[in-house]
Structures are given as structure tokens and as C-alpha cells.
Amino acid sequence: xxxxxxxxxxxxxxxxxxxxxxxxxxxxxxxxxxxxxxxxxxxxxxxxxxxxxxxxxxxxxxxxxxxxxxxxxxxxxxxxxxxxxxxxxxxxxxxxxxxxxxxxxxxxxxxxxxxxxxxxxxxxxxxxxxxxxxxxxxxxxxxxxxxxxxxxxxxxxxxxxxxxxxxxxxxxxxxxxxxxxxxxxxxxxxxxxxxxxxxxxxxxxxxxxxxxxxxxxxxxxxxxxxxxxxxxxxxxxxxxxxxxxxxxxxxxxxxxxxxxxxxxxxxxxxxxxxxxxxxxxxxxxxxxxxxxxxxxxxxxxxxxxxxxxxxxxxxxxxxxxxxxxxxxxxxxxxxxxxxxxxxxxxxxxxxxxxxxxxxxxxxxxxxxxxxxxxxxxxxxxxxxxxxxxxxxxxxxxxxxxxxxxxxxxxxxxxxxxxxxxxxxxxxxxxxxxxxxxxxxxxx
Numbered sequence: 368x369x370x371x372x373x374x375x376x377x378x379x380x381x382x383x384x385x386x387x388x389x390x391x392x393x394x395x396x397x398x399x400x401x402x403x404x405x406x407x408x409x410x411x412x413x414x415x416x417x418x419x420x421x422x423x424x425x426x427x428x429x430x431x432x433x434x435x436x437x438x439x440x441x442x443x444x445x446x447x448x449x450x451x452x453x454x455x456x457x458x459x460x461x462x463x464x465x466x467x468x469x470x471x472x473x474x475x476x477x478x479x480x481x482x483x484x485x486x487x488x489x490x491x492x493x494x495x496x497x498x499x500x501x502x503x504x505x506x507x508x509x510x511x512x513x514x515x516x517x518x519x520x521x522x523x524x525x526x527x528x529x530x531x532x533x534x535x536x537x538x539x540x541x542x543x544x545x546x547x548x549x550x551x552x553x554x555x556x557x558x559x560x561x562x563x564x565x566x567x568x569x570x571x572x573x574x575x576x577x578x579x580x581x582x583x584x585x586x587x588x589x590x591x592x593x594x595x596x597x598x599x600x601x602x603x604x605x606x607x608x609x610x611x612x613x614x615x616x617x618x619x620x621x622x623x624x625x626x627x628x629x630x631x632x633x634x635x636x637x638x639x640x641x642x643x644x645x646x647x648x649x650x651x652x653x654x655x656x657x658x659x660x661x662x663x664x665x666x667x668x669x670x671x672x673x674x675x676x677x678x679x680x681x682x683x684x685x686x687x688x689x690x691x692x693x694x695x696x697x698x699x700x701x702x703x704x705x706x707x708x709x710x711x712x713x714x715x716x717x718x719x720x721x722x723x724x725x726x727x728x729x730x731x732x733x734x735x736x737x738x739x740x741x742x743x744x745x746x747x748x749x750x751x752x753x754x755x756x757x758x759x760x761x762x763x764x765x766x767x768x769x770x771x772x773x774x775x776x777x778x779x780x781x782x783x784x785x786x787x788x789x790x791x792x793x794x795x796x797x798x799x800x801x802x803x804x805x806x807x808x809x810x
Contacts, residue, residue, distance in 0.1 A: 399448070691722060
């Protein structure tokens with residue numbers, strides 16, 4: 368099977384061997400959980416409970432507020448301790464519900480009535496996905512039912528399941544593909560049914576031959592579903608890169624995948640849809656990888672949403688003496704943590720503990736004008752120019768050469784021999800430009 372890909376990209380060291388052979392394990396109920404009211408793109412949820420209320424596992428504790436929002440369910444049995452600002456892995460506090468777990472934390476739970484995937488209607492699938500609080504598991508955490516509700520004038524002809532997992536260290540999606548292939552295919556078929564699509568593709572990087580083998584065998588007699596092998600390269604899992612590799616189509620700047628007839632869903636999202644429809648389970652746990660040379664026992668875990676990072680690190684044997692940095696997510700797009708009381712959220716894909724050996728600390732020097740960042744950028748942008756315009760506060764010029772198109776994948780900073788934090792400058796400039804555009808629209 369030949370492997371497809373896109374132009375540009377980079378090849379960081381993978382470190383997948385640390386956790387790729389370790390089966391999923393269930394993390395026990397923690398003593399206390401922290402549930403941020405915003406664990407997704409869009410408006411934060413509105414709390415339905417108050418301090419002192421008793422709640423059970425799976426109970427709705429905050430309802431969606433608007434079209435782009437998602438409800439929150441308790442991941443333990445227990446009592447509400449407080450509702451207020453708490454630290455999050457995003458680096459700043461958010462309104463959150465804190466729940467003290469009871470000792471019999473798994474004895475009681477709420478589930479929806481299971482539905483038959485053969486007879487369920489597209490509207491019933493959307494409703495269940497919305498009620499279950501499912502958000503995209505690929506990192507952006509976009510409410511999934513919105514993706515399943517494209518405007519009527521958008522014709523969708525292919526659903527692509529993102530099995531690339533191109534970030535180094537992370538093995539969550541790989542383990543889900545080889546441990547739960549039938550549930551993944553069930554979720555894909557539900558997505559296809561919802562969108563009225565006849566073609567489904569599972570795109571997998573070719574450094575995961577076992578997943579390609581298992582899923583290719585499973586879909587052998589599934590009409591309209593195929594597995595596509597993709598070249599191992601970062602950021603192969605980015606939506607636009609995945610669409611280009613699988614269909615040959617390019618998503619124009621400022622447009623969405625649905626504008627070229629494609630809907631992308633992550634491996635974990637498809638399985639969460641299966642669990643919500645077939646088992647009636649709301650999304651109350653995160654599947655994630657704990658890895659890095661600085662963690663004593665790398666693991667793949669199912670963790671109750673809201674569990675503090677510190678508890679998970681202790682469950683994995685703690686950190687080594689030479690550990691210097693902890694990141695939530697992958698090393699290319701993840702966020703370094705300064706407070707380990709921050710909780711796991713619905714779309715948390717990994718916790719990495721890195722040693723000095725894995726962390727590059729080099730002095731920044733002037734730009735060499737070598738053009739390596741331009742060659743690596745998968746979106747054909749000019750990273751050095753975007754960074755320079757930001758430094759000079761020339762935001763309109765940055766807007767003019769497409770700063771808002773940048774997906775912040777970090778390939779530019781990774782390749783820069785002068786060690787310029789290009790993506791960080793671009794991220795700052797992008798925020799300024801988006802604010803500028805918002806003010807323009809309000810005038």
C-alpha cells in the first residue's frame with residue numbers, strides 16, 4: 368500500500384516506543400475533580416447545581432449555552448464543594464465546578480437509554496451527541512454535533528477519520544485503533560449516516576502498521592469504507608493536510624473542510640459517538656497517554672474528566688530526578704504546565720514529562736534568511752515575515768499576507784536554525800489581528 372502525503376512538514380523524533388505497546392488502563396476515581404465550564408471552543412456551559420448538592424457519575428451538571436457550546440457531566444459520585452475560578456491546563460483560570468468524590472464513587476451512574484444504530488435516525492444521532500457533551504478529541508475540542516450539522520448548501524461526500532496521531536510521544540489513538548476497532552467503525556458508520564455520506568476513509572500514518580492491518584481487515588466487507596496509508600510526517604493529522612493527502616483537494620484560505628465536501632473526525636470522537644449511542648454514555652472520561660523520559664511508568668489511561676494532573680503523575684510512579692518540563696498535549700502544540708492541580712479536560716490527549724535531554728534550550732540569533740521555515744510550512748506562508756510584522760506591530764501587513772490562516776503547528780519554529788520562536792510571535796500577532804477584525808465588525 369503506497370503512502371499519500373502533502374507538501375512541506377517536518378520529521379521530529381517520535382518517541383512512540385515509550386508507550387505504544389502499553390494497553391489502556393482505567394484510572395481509579397480521584398478524591399476530587401475540577402470541571403471547567405468551558406472545555407470546548409465556543410461559549411461556556413451554565414451550571415445547573417450549587418454548592419452542597421449531591422451528584423452522581425454521568426449527571427448533567429452544566430448545560431450548553433448556545434449553538435457552539437457543550438454540556439458538562441460529572442465524572443464521579445460526590446458533593447459539590449464550590450463553583451468559581453480554578454486553574455486549567457490552558458494556563459489561565461476558568462469558572463469551574465469542584466466536586467468531592469464519595470467513597471462509593473462507581474456504584475451509581477446516569478446513562479441515556481441505548482439506541483439501535485441500525486434504526487436510529489440522523490436527527491436522533493445529532494441529539495444524542497449533543498446531549499452526551501461530545502467534543503472533538505483532536506485538540507481543538509469543537510462541539511461535535513455542530514460538525515454533524517452542516518448548512519444545507521454544503522454537500523458532504525466524504526467522512527475522514529484522523530488516525531495519524533502525528534505528534535511525537537502520543538499513542539492514545541494508536542491504542543484505540545488496535546484495542547477498539549469495531550467501536551471505531553461503528554462510530555464512523557453513525558457519522559456517515561448522520562451526514563448522508565457514502566464514503567468513509569480512515570487515514571493512518573504508515574508508522575502504525577498494526578493499526579492499518581487490523582482496520583483494513585475489519586473494513587474488508589464494509590461497503591464504502593476504506594483504510595488509507597499516509598506518510599509519517601508532521602503535521603499529517605492537521606485537517607487541511609489530511610484532506611489534501613486523502614482526496615487531493617485543497618481547502619482555500621479562510622474556508623472550512625465542509626467547503627470541499629469533507630468532514631474530519633478524530634479516532635476518539637468516533638468511539639465517543641459509538642459509546643453515547645450504543646451504550647448511552649455521556650462523555651465523562653478522557654483517553655490519554657502519559658509519556659516522556661521523565662515519567663517513571665509511561666501509560667495509556669482512561670481518566671475521569673476533571674482529575675488533577677498531579678494525581679495522574681503519581682499514579683504513573685512520579686517523575687525522574689532529571690525531569691525539567693511537563694506539557695499537556697503533544698510537544699509541538701501542547702502547553703507547558705506551571706500548576707499541576709490543573710485538571711484533565713475532555714480533549715486532553717496526553718501528559719508529557721520531559722527531561723533536559725528532550726528539551727531544546729538554545730540561544731536565539733538573528734534570522735539567517737535561509738528559507739527553511741518557508742519550505743516546511745504546509746500552508747505556504749512566510750513565517751519570518753509574519754513574525755517580523757508582529758514584532759513591529761504592523762498587524763495590518765501581517766493580516767495582508769495571511770497570518771489568520773496559520774494553524775500554529777510549529778513546524779517553522781522547529782526548523783529554524785536561528786532558534787527564533789516564530790510560532791509564538793505568529794500566535795501573538797494572530798490574536799491581535801483577530802481582535803482588530805472583531806472591532807472592525809462591531810463598528
